[in-house]
Amino acid sequence: MNAGIWILLVLLAVAGVIGRRLHRYPGGWKYAFAPEHDAARRDLGTARDTLRDLKRSAQKELAGARASAEAAATAHRRRVREAEEHLAYLREPGRGGFRAEIDGLSLYEHVLAVNTDDWRGDLPLHDISVRSDHSPTAGHVYLVAPNGRQHLLTYPVADIGEEYVRRFVVDVHNAVSDAKAFQQERASLIRQAGADLRRIRSDTGERAEAELRLGEVTARQGNDIRIPRARQDLDAAQDRWHALTGHRPH
Template sequence: MALVGWMVIGALVVAGVMSWRMQRYPGGWRYAFALQYVAERRDLDAARRALRGLRDQAARERETASGSVELAELAHQGRIDAARARLVALKNPGTGLLRDSVGGLWLYEHVLEARADGRAAQYPLHQVSIRDEYSPKVGHVYLALPAGRQQMVSVALDEATSETEVRAFVVKVANAAADAKAAKAERLAKIPQAEAELRKVTADTSGPEQARQRLADLTARQKSDARIPRARRELDAARDRWEKLTGHRPQ
């Protein structure tokens, strides 16, 4: 940048500082800059700083207390969400992770998925029975489904899928179904306790209530705090002194 450009910028900065100072200490050049009125300017600044400091402190205290209320409410809602999630998982554990698959059958933690004739359906493991038969090139897997119907899934036997693999899969499904029946009974037994825990957690609003009470106490304490009104009166007095000196009242 050329020297002239820097000079223009410097002049603008100086002009801005001078304008700000004239507004801060109104009444004319000498009151804003002359050493003769340093004490008066310091008197005005001290009163301003005192009030601003008390206001900033009060605002920080309110912000902290309000933040505590928000955190307490979030924590309470988090406990409710966790208790509700546990209850939902007991009532409906969902599909779960994939354990194994063969042909058109996929064994998940809690369901068996069967795909045949271009259609796929999932069945709760605790409601499924399985058996198998074999011909030289095809394994026939029969499923007894929850509604009493049966479904056959044919698995081609070749180098990619052997009869041994299909048999092992059928055994795995049968064992998983037996485990699922026991797991369902355990889940059902836990549901009343989980429902009670959800009600308890929902009703326990002590954390947010205490945080809101602390905020209310702080607000009341600040309203009765005489320091800010006193600092405001002292600033008004400093303004009065400046106005008496210059004929202009500062902000």
């Protein structure tokens, strides 16, 4: 950057400072800069600063109280929503999370989804059985549905290795065990989740405390005479400046 540009930037900065000073203290150069009017400028500036600082402090306090009340309300709603979702899941668990898959079979937390040429549907894990055997050329998976219907799926070794088929069947066995345990505990879990939801809904202590704090701050600020008094003091200082210069400052 050459010297000319630096000089231009300095001049612009100086012009900005001067313009702001003339705007804050209207009436001409001497009222804005002359030493004999220092006291008048200080009188007006102090009144402005006092009102500004009081308003900023009050706004900051009120904003903090509002933010706390909103955060407490949001946190309570989130806890209620999570408890509702957990209870809804226990009542209607659906498929649950995905676990593993093999051609034609997808294992989820609560169901085994079957998609073959002869049948499509979800088999509830807690009501099925599964086994496998293997020949030199293929792996065979046998499924028994809750209604007793049997399904046979064959996987040529050339397409899917025997080890992969065995591992999938082991995964299904383990998922069946987990699903049966879940079903045995489900009624108890639903009762506990319902009790937890009622407790969380009624646990509004933090929210109420934050709302009370907001109400206290709002009421106290509404009765605080410092800002109205500071505004009156600024009006008086502006009147004095107007009487001195013939111009009323903002």
